[in-house]
Amino acid sequence: MTTPLPLDHLERAEAWGQASFGMAYVFRPSTSSALKAIFKLARDMGVSVGLRGGGRSYGDAAMNSEGILVDMARMNRVLAWDPVGGIIDVEPGVTVEQLWRHTLGDGWWPPVVPGTMFPTLGGCLAMNVHGKNNWREGTLGEHVLEFEAMLPTGEQFVCSPGSDHERFHAMIGGLGVLGCFTRIRLQLKRVQSGNLDVLALSVPDISSMLDEMDALKDDWEYLVGWVDGFAGGRGLGRGQIHAANHLTEGADPSPVQSLRLDRQDLPDTFFGLVPKSILWRFMKPFANNLGWRMVCLGRYLMAKRGHGHKFRQSLAEFNFLLDYVPHWKRAYWPEGLIQYQCFIPRDEASQAFGQVLKSCQARGLPPYLGVTKRHRPDDFLLSHAVDGFSLALDFRVTGRNRQRLLALTQALDAIVLAHSGRFYFAKDSTLGPEAAGAYLGGEAIQRLLDLKARHDPDGLLQTDLWRRVFAPLATREEFHNHQQAGLTDSAH
């Protein structure tokens, strides 16, 4: 290599969970032509390029260690907004927060939002995120009318579900390795109020949790379950369900007021007293097995007391629960956390989740947070969804438990695969090529590799996740891969 990449672009890029980091040469384009120039630079130098949005993936999905990392945050313009039809055109660096703040005053809300408002829409589509209404509304990708994308060759194209079904369903959920979104057109959802009707229920174990959620799913638009990962025995998987509905027309006495943005602001203090910006410091002393067991017990007892409680909550407060305590991940500092999320078909979910929770506890690695959601399958190539349930588990990483944690997740992978389950790369830090190949199937992987070879013949678009899971699959004999050389030799 003759001229090195500029050292002043070298930055630390962390997994959101902080459990790993990599150094990368970070570039922040604000226009498509700047993005094109970065692709050219990468091609000329034979260095790989990774794409990063809000950096909210728990694992290594938005990292490209020792290569070029394109931070899309500055391509964040709203290009067009139709307040009558609820159709918006945005650049990929627009965040979920920017999106709803732009449209809510006109009575429109994103049809699908993740649990935090800080991811970019480009990142959301690369991961094809879902919300608490997945079984009803599908993933965010199902609400994209069309998008424009740039390939590493610099070529740009427009794609819609009708015009190019295959590309559309591969690039959305394509982990940012098939091209970079440059414009996204979304159909938003009409809302009659800035508030939701919420119902809270407590449930004594995992099977009643899932049964209850199934019973609620026809009458409610949003469903999410909290699982106490410490409870064992008969209380295994106990927790709380929150169900929510948009208000029907006329139910809100003053929609103009409730749709105002300042009514959506999350409160900045806890109990009206403790500034939330420092709340994580109060959580930190409890971020150990004993302390957090107490927190979970307290939370469950509160949930029991509040069983059947109905109340109204703002859209932001209900949907963006992860933003309720700013910087809460710092409670896991310095080693961080990982999340493990699995998706299991409906009939086997209760049994599988029971096994999963028991395995965690038996290995002395109880999850500090467990969340269940209801899902439906979709047409996307790297789909994570099934007609069933997901269970997302947060694990604290310590200096000593990394090997045990990895062994645990591998044991969990076996349980999930035995129940025909699936995984989700926005959360993943541990999946190996074997398990990924097993749940995605040879055909999907072959199609992915074929598309990759067509879109990116030099194999420039890569991430740490791609190299961990897919690059090893690409070198297997069963897949005829036209771009192996590009993948393994030239870049990284």
Added chain:
Amino acid sequence: MEPDHQGALISRPKALIIGASSGIGAALARRLAAEAVDLALVARRLPELEALCDELAQAHGTRALAYSHDVQDTASVPGLLESIARDLNGLDLFIYAAGVMFPHDPSAYDTENDLLTLRVNTLGAIAWCNPVAQRFARAGQGQIVGLGSIAGDRGRRAIPAYSASKAALETYLEALRNRVSSSGVTVTTIKAGQVDTEMLKHAAAVRGPISAERAADLIWRAIRRRRQVAYIPWRWSVIGWVVRHIPSFIFRRLNL
């Protein structure tokens, strides 16, 4: 190179050693390989390095990569560092172990050799440590290890350029430490006494040297403990203290 399948949760520490083909550098490479550290080894002599890499791969199953480079070629350092970090997929530990010492000849004033000594021992170290320190400071972690010498404590009549090169290196490392320690980077100065290597053949007098393997053990301990300055072995810190405090009018009459 095989990608790190467990990369997101588990990654092995990664070290780069400059001057790894012989002496303390090679002994350190063997020591680190035994600790399951991924290695990039740099020296002028590629065949020796490659033989060492093969040895380490067989003995410990370590990933060890060889790079040919002359530390006098400072212009190529940033590019080489970039590709080494890419090949290793990161960098946690940097050791500058390159050094030369020419035989003592009381009648000679050999400018060529003296300048070469400075270029290898000091200028090469600065050329490497600067970009490494910048990288580590950005990462908020990392450790830089430089090999000083007890000869750097005073100007030795037999080895003026060598003394000066090590004194300059040690002062540079101290300044670097002051500069990057607040960013979470450790800078360790090893003050080696006499170690039984090729270089020792050029020493004016041999006083109880330790083996290169023993030196590597002690240096590894200093690295693990994140020491700022470590005398190798410990007794040299006492001798060093005495030597530093001998008044000049006496010191110049001593045959040191």
